[in-house]
Amino acid sequence: MTARNRRTLLGISVFVVLIVWLTAIRLAVMQPWLGLALTSSASAPVIKIESIRKDSPANALADATALLDINLQDGSKLSLRSSDLIEEPDVFINYAQWDDFYTRQQMLHEALSKGSVTLAVLSAQNTHTSMTLAPLAQRPLGSLPMVFWFQLFVGGFGAFGGRLGVICTV
Numbered sequence: 762m763t764a765r766n767r768r769t770l771l772g773i774s775v776f777v778v779l780i781v782w783l784t785a786i787r788l789a790v791m792q793p794w795l796g797l798a799l800t801s802s803a804s805a806p807v808i809k810i811e812s813i814r815k816d817s818p819a820n821a822l823a824d825a826t827a828l829l830d831i832n833l834q835d836g837s838k839l840s841l842r843s844s845d846l847i848e849e850p851d852v853f854i855n856y857a858q859w860d861d862f863y864t865r866q867q868m869l870h871e872a873l874s875k876g877s878v879t880l881a882v883l884s885a886q887n888t889h890t891s892m893t894l895a896p897l898a899q900r901p902l903g904s905l906p907m908v909f910w911f912q913l914f915v916g917g918f919g920a921f922g923g924r925l926g927v928i929c930t931v
Contacts, residue, residue, distance in 0.1 A: 774924040793873035794900030801843030830881035
């Protein structure tokens with residue numbers, strides 16, 4: 762393989778990685794967003810509200826400490842579980858858990874996508890309150906978590922590094 766062919770393949774590889782990065786970022790910011798940072802623990806059955814971004818629709822929940830339920834389109838309530846917050850579903854040990862996770866994620870996405878969503882929260886005074894919020898149609902780029910950027914760059918550089926290794930050995 763000539764040096765020119767190697768440079769061409771290297772350029773194509775860089776281009777493909779950049780396209781994949783931009784696509785992943787675009788798909789991530791196109792999701793409905795409330796501005797809540799949620800946490801859970803095995804010892805507590807509730808989903809704790811860790812923080813609320815000041816520029817978010819959830820700013821009205823300033824005194825809320827836990828997110829209990831989300832009202833769905835059919836009028837039913839979806840009680841949140843700690844498994845709803847996992848970053849990678851590869852921790853599940855069987856397909857039934859995977860199916861349940863993806864079904865619940867779809868229900869949550871549909872609830873957030875309908876224009877407004879009613880949340881049942883626990884306030885700092887330990888009272889149950891319901892509040893209807895209008896999620897933003899897109900989340901701000903700066904709201905993407907560090908783990909997203911880490912996975913994006915590790916995957917991109919891994920793919921690019923693998924391609925570079927192939928190009929250099931041919």
